[in-house]
Amino acid sequence: xxxxxxxxxxxxxxxxxxTALQRQGELGLWPPVRGQEAAQLASARALTPxxxxxxxxxxxxxxxxxxxxxxxLVKVWRGVAGTGWNPHEIRLATQQVIIGAHTLHAVGWxxxxxxxRGEQHPDAAVAYLGDGAMSEGDVAEAMVFAASFRLxxxxxxxxxxxxxxxxVTLQAPGELADRGLGFGIPSVRVDGNxxxxxxxxxxxALERAHTGGGxxxxxxxxxxxxxxxxxDDPTRYRTAEEVAAWAxxxxxxxxxxxxxxxxxxxxxAEREVAAAxxxxxxxxxxxxxxxxxxxxxxxxxxxxxxPNRTIERERxxxxxxxxxxxxxxxxxxxxx
Amino acid sequence: MTRLTFGGALRSALHxxxxxxxxxxxxxxxxxxxGGVFRVTDGLQAEFGPRRVIDTPLAEAGILGTxxxxxxxxxxxxxxxxxxxxxxxxxxxxxxxxxxxxxxxxGAVTLPITMRIPVGGGIGxxxxxxxxxxxxxxxxxxxxTVVASTPQDGAVMLRQAIACDDPVVFFEPKRRYHVKAxxxxxxxxxxxxxxxxARVVAEGTDVTVVTYGAMTGVCLxxxxxxxxxxxxxxxxDLRSLSPVDWESVEASVRRTGRLVxxxxxxxxxxxxxxxxxxxxxxCFPFLEAAPVRVTGHDIPYPVAKLEKHHLxxxxxxxxxxxxxxxxxxxxxxxxxxxxxxxxxxVRTPEPVR
Ligand SMILES: Cc1ncc(C[n+]2csc(CCOP(=O)(O)OP(=O)(O)O)c2C)c(N)n1
Ligand SMILES: [Mg+2]
Numbered sequence: 241x242x243x244x245x246x247x248x249x250x251x252x253x254x255x256x257x258x259t260a261l262q263r264q265g266e267l268g269l270w271p272p273v274r275g276q277e278a279a280q281l282a283s284a285r286a287l288t289p290x291x292x293x294x295x296x297x298x299x300x301x302x303x304x305x306x307x308x309x310x311x312x313l314v315k316v317w318r319g320v321a322g323t324g325w326n327p328h329e330i331r332l333a334t335q336q337v338i339i340g341a342h343t344l345h346a347v348g349w350x351x352x353x354x355x356x357r358g359e360q361h362p363d364a365a366v367a368y369l370g371d372g373a374m375s376e377g378d379v380a381e382a383m384v385f386a387a388s389f390r391l392x393x394x395x396x397x398x399x400x401x402x403x404x405x406x407x408v409t410l411q412a413p414g415e416l417a418d419r420g421l422g423f424g425i426p427s428v429r430v431d432g433n434x435x436x437x438x439x440x441x442x443x444x445a446l447e448r449a450h451t452g453g454g455x456x457x458x459x460x461x462x463x464x465x466x467x468x469x470x471x472d473d474p475t476r477y478r479t480a481e482e483v484a485a486w487a488x489x490x491x492x493x494x495x496x497x498x499x500x501x502x503x504x505x506x507x508x509a510e511r512e513v514a515a516a517x518x519x520x521x522x523x524x525x526x527x528x529x530x531x532x533x534x535x536x537x538x539x540x541x542x543x544x545x546x547p548n549r550t551i552e553r554e555r556x557x558x559x560x561x562x563x564x565x566x567x568x569x570x571x572x573x574x575x576x
Numbered sequence: 577m578t579r580l581t582f583g584g585a586l587r588s589a590l591h592x593x594x595x596x597x598x599x600x601x602x603x604x605x606x607x608x609x610x611g612g613v614f615r616v617t618d619g620l621q622a623e624f625g626p627r628r629v630i631d632t633p634l635a636e637a638g639i640l641g642t643x644x645x646x647x648x649x650x651x652x653x654x655x656x657x658x659x660x661x662x663x664x665x666x667x668x669x670x671x672x673x674x675x676x677x678x679x680x681x682x683g684a685v686t687l688p689i690t691m692r693i694p695v696g697g698g699i700g701x702x703x704x705x706x707x708x709x710x711x712x713x714x715x716x717x718x719x720x721t722v723v724a725s726t727p728q729d730g731a732v733m734l735r736q737a738i739a740c741d742d743p744v745v746f747f748e749p750k751r752r753y754h755v756k757a758x759x760x761x762x763x764x765x766x767x768x769x770x771x772x773x774a775r776v777v778a779e780g781t782d783v784t785v786v787t788y789g790a791m792t793g794v795c796l797x798x799x800x801x802x803x804x805x806x807x808x809x810x811x812x813d814l815r816s817l818s819p820v821d822w823e824s825v826e827a828s829v830r831r832t833g834r835l836v837x838x839x840x841x842x843x844x845x846x847x848x849x850x851x852x853x854x855x856x857x858x859c860f861p862f863l864e865a866a867p868v869r870v871t872g873h874d875i876p877y878p879v880a881k882l883e884k885h886h887l888x889x890x891x892x893x894x895x896x897x898x899x900x901x902x903x904x905x906x907x908x909x910x911x912x913x914x915x916x917x918x919x920x921x922v923r924t925p926e927p928v929r
Contacts, residue, residue, distance in 0.1 A: 268700050268880050297702075319700060319880025337704045338661070339634055375633035377665060403634050405610030411633050477609045533881040543875050550844065554873050558885070561895065 241495075242504055244285055244435060246513045248277040248492050251301050253517035254524050255466075258300075258314055261528055262470040267317045271298045275465030278491030279398045279432035280368075281305060283460070286442035290363035292349050294333040294342040298398075298464075299368045306330040309520075311527025320531050340376030343367040343395065347382045350391040350449075359452035364392040372403025374419060375411045383423040383457070392449035394442070395420070395457045398432060400464035401486075405477040420457030432460030433491035436498075462491070536562060577760055583753040585727035586616045586692075588761050589734035590654065594624045600738060601646065602629045603639055604656030604692075613658055614694060614753050636662055640669035640691070644677070647687040654690040654738055660747075661704030663693055667712070674743045675718030690737045695723070695747040696790050696840050698887055700880040706750075707877060708841035713745045714817040714850070721817040722771060723747040725792040727757040729775075729815065736771040744771075749790035774821040776828065780810035783897050784828040786851050787838040788814040791888060795838055798893035807897065817847055825851070826858050833864035834900045838888055843871040870896035 255273050262270040273280065280301030287293065295302050303313055303325070312324035316335065323334040336342035346367035353362040373379055374397060386393045399416055401408050412419065420427030426448070430441045438460055445456035463486040467474045474483075499505035540555040580588060593600045602617060608631035611618030621629035632639050636657060643653035657663045663670075670691070677685050697706030713721040720742050724730045730748070737744040769775065777792060778799045787795045792813045799809035810828050814820065829835050835855055837848035852867035870888045878886050888896075898904050 269702055316879075317702070319702075322703065322879060337702060338665075372634035375635045375638070377635060377637045403605075404613070405606045405608075406631055406634070410631060471613075476611070534879070536882065536885040539873060539875055539878045539882045539885050550874050554875075558873065561892075565891075 241499060242509060244281060244439075245492075245495050245499055245505065246516055247281050247285075247301075247305065248435070248495065249513050250517045250520045251277050251281060251304055252492060253521045254304070254313065255300065257521040257524050258317070259466070259470060261314070261525065262317070266528055267314055267470075268319045269469050269471060270314075270317050271469045272464075272466035273298050273300050275463045275486065275491070276398055276400055276432070277301060278435040278438055278495065279396075279460040279462045282435040282438035283366075283396055283442040283458075286439050286446060287366060288363070288446070290331065291366055291446070292331045292333070292346070292363065293366045293368070294346040294349075295335055295368040296339070296342070296370060296373065297335045297337055298370075299335065302332060302368065303335075306332045308332075309527075310523040311531050313524060314528050315531065318528060318531055320534055340369060340373040340378040340382075343369055343373070343379050343382035344385070346393055346395075347385045347391055350386070350393045351389055353392060354389070359390070361450060362392045362452075364394055364446055364449035366394045366396055368396045368398065370403060371397065371399040371401065371408040371411055371416060372406065373397075374416050380423075383420065383425060383455070386455040387424040390452070390454035392452075393455040394445045394449060395425070395455065396442070397457065397459045398462055399459050400432075400462050402464050402468070402474075402478070404468045404472065405474075415459065417457060417459035425455045425457050426453075427457040427459070429459045429461060432462030433489050433494060435491060435495045463489070465490075577758040579756055580727050580731070580759040580761075581753060582724075582727045582730050582748070582755050583614055583616050585731040585759050585761075586724075586734055586748060587618060587620070588759070589731050589738075590617060590620060591623075592761070593652075593654070593735055593738045594620065594628060597652065597738075598628075599650060600628070600652045600654060602654050602656065603632050603643060603646075604630075605632060605634055605639075605658050607631060607656050612656060614748075614750070616692070616748075616753075617656065636664075636666035637669050640666040640674065640689075643689045644669065644673050644687060647689050648685060652688045652690075652738060654692065657691060657693045659701075659705045660693055660695045660707035660709055663691075663709065670713070670719065670743075670745075671716050675716050677718075678742075679718060686741045687743050688738075688741045689743045690734070690740075691743070691745045692734075693745060693747050694750045694753075696749045696751060697877060697883050698751040698790060698840075700883070701750075702880070703877070706883065708839065708872065710745075710747060710817055710839075711841060711845060711847045711850075714847055719743040719745055720772070720819070721745045721747070722815060723749065723789040723817065724815070725749055725752060725789050725813055727755065727759045728763075729813075731759050731761055732763050732765070732768050733771055733815065736765055736768070739765060740771060747789060751790040752793070755793075772816040772819050772821060774815055774824045775813045776810060776824070777813045778809065778811040780808035780832070782808045782832055783810070783834040783836060783900055784825070784832045785809055785811045785836045785838060785893065785897070786814055786825055787811065788817065789840070791838045791840060794888065794890060795893055798890045798897070801890060802894060802897055807901070809897065814851075820851070820854070822854060822858065825855060829855050829859045830862045833862055835859075835863070835867040836870060836893070836896045836900050837867065838870045838893055838896065840872050840887055842874045843869055844874045846871055865900050865902055868896045868900045
């Protein structure tokens with residue numbers, strides 16, 4: 241449990257560091273995760289390494305838990321690469337920007353798992369989505385498929401109360417978890433800022449998935465304490481009182497209080513955790529600022545899996561074009 | 577006249593449309609209290625209320641399909657799709673329903689829906705925020721597709737789009753949102769340049785450059801640079817991609833005999849192919865050279881740090897001008913690479929012969 245606490249503190253520290261890097265012009269954009277550490281990391285901890293995870297853009301906690309470190313956490317947000325990791329290597333899909341699209345991918349992965357391994361001991365697919373995402377047609381279709389084929393899928397919805405400026409009440413008048421029931425999916429609502437509760441419900445859903453019991457929808461009720469992204473100004477649409485009320489329920493403070501009362505966390509452990517968090521932030525910063533821009537011709541890489549004549553011709557043309565500048569000016573970069 | 581940004585001019589047009597016609601309703605994600613992520617609807621919900629300026633659930637097929645039903649009820653919906661890359665979930669409603677309803681019903685049902693879509697790259701954005709999907713829409717019969725590129729055109733064309741009884745895809749080049757100019761907000765739509773007409777934005781005699789959207793600015797800069805070197809370029813802002821004002825473009829190409837088409841979108845099957853093919857059909861005896869396309873590469877939109885290598889810029893437009901003038905290999909698909917230094921003819925300080 242101290243490990244979970246340490247990881248939550250590290251996540252918050254690197255989240256703040258990434259926001260600072262964006263403010264300093266080192267990142268193009270950053271979607272802060274502050275407030276959702278328990279929902280992401282306690283559920284991540286409940287999974288087994290074989291379970292395949294599909295997330296949105298804000299789930300930095302899942303990446304951290306699956307071992308992504310330093311610059312790899314921010315490559316995409318610096319605009320130097322399409323992904324910071326190989327999805328197959330750590331069973332973690334790239335962060336999805338199209339709201340809800342990846343829930344269908346999770347369903348398809350789970351279908352493959354049952355075709356290959358039968359219903360008895362499949363790994364699970366876990367789709368992390370937001371309260372806003374619950375409204376997308378793709379998500380409804382994902383739930384239909386998951387229920388119809390009884391697939392080993394967990395839909396892990398972080399209801400952080402907001403979809404940019406839209407309150408969750410615009411997406412659903414009642415509880416989001418109720419929606420799963422209509423699809424025939426066992427559904428549970430949990431305090432997403434209570435790390436132990438999140439861990440427990442995720443274990444249960446996973447047990448169901450791993451033993452042929454089909455999908456589960458988990459609604460983890462939490463709060464996005466920061467802006468939607470560094471480009472967003474939340475003061476336009478929500479009150480300081482609301483934010484303050486949720487700060488009282490900070491998931492990290494709550495776990496700390498519990499661990500202290502259990503005697504697991506003391507001042508010395510706290511210092512060790514803080515040092516680990518600072519080290520992770522330093523690693524992130526150093527790695528980020530050292531990231532070079534990709535080579536110009538990299539725009540043509542990996543468009544197709546097979547050789548492609550259109551791409552090769554355009555690559556050659558563009559290379560000749562750039563060489564024209566080198567000949568004339570003595571440098572290759574087109575700089576203006 | 578008022579000094580307005582492109583975004584401000586669009587807001588002014590929406591304000592006017594809402595004020596003039598209470599059947600106009602706005603739908604979109606984050607357009608209410610937040611005023612849209614580009615602030616184009618800033619303050620409109622406060623003024624016209626949440627029944628006229630509607631924050632929708634996060635579902636693009638829902639937004640478009642709902643707009644169809646609203647229009648059948650007699651409203652004139654103006655929907656905002658937050659970014660170009662998020663219109664695809666709504667594509668089915670646009671192509672299968674919106675575009676075909678009037679035809680299907682023998683003209684009984686009209687769907688005067690305006691779809692505002694921020695478009696294009698050049699702003700260093702994340703994936704799916706820099707798309708140029710215009711060819712998909714221009715290819716679809718039953719909807720009009722237009723692109724405004726200046727504050728004045730934004731103010732007038734958006735009002736024209738809303739007044740139009742056809743569904744209109746209204747693209748707003750993101751790179752232009754903050755461009756400022758003097759705008760006449762009170763232009764009479766009956767005397768304004770019609771929505772489906774192109775505009776000659778720079779006159780010239782040697783080469784016709786046809787473009788639209790954010791590339792209009794790039795091409796004007798290129799025309800100025802070429803002018804310094806003695807090459808006279810006519811730049812046409814197409815404005816409407818469906819229908820196209822062929823007469824205006826054709827008249828220009830007949831005079832210059834040379835055509836360059838410029839757009840951000842990929843070349844293969846891109847809108848430039850339609851321009852080049854139709855003008856070749858219509859102006860063949862007048863052409864001194866094969867038309868040249870200057871476009872994005874045939875790749876998914878690249879990461880932010882590489883977008884300058886994808887998007888046509890001033891030098892690439894001038895390179896296209898060189899090619900159509902026969903100063904380098906005429907066609908980019910030519911097997912014979914041109915000597916690279918020749919491509920600098922227009923850019924080098926020496927006078928062009
Ligand atoms: C299909 C699609 N539509 C719109 C957007 C723009 N957009 C990005 S994030 C977002 C809100 C998502 O809210 P939610 O699902 O609650 O996730 P959260 O941001 O709260 O983590 C919107 C509307 C998008 N990325 N994809
Ligand atoms: Mg949310």
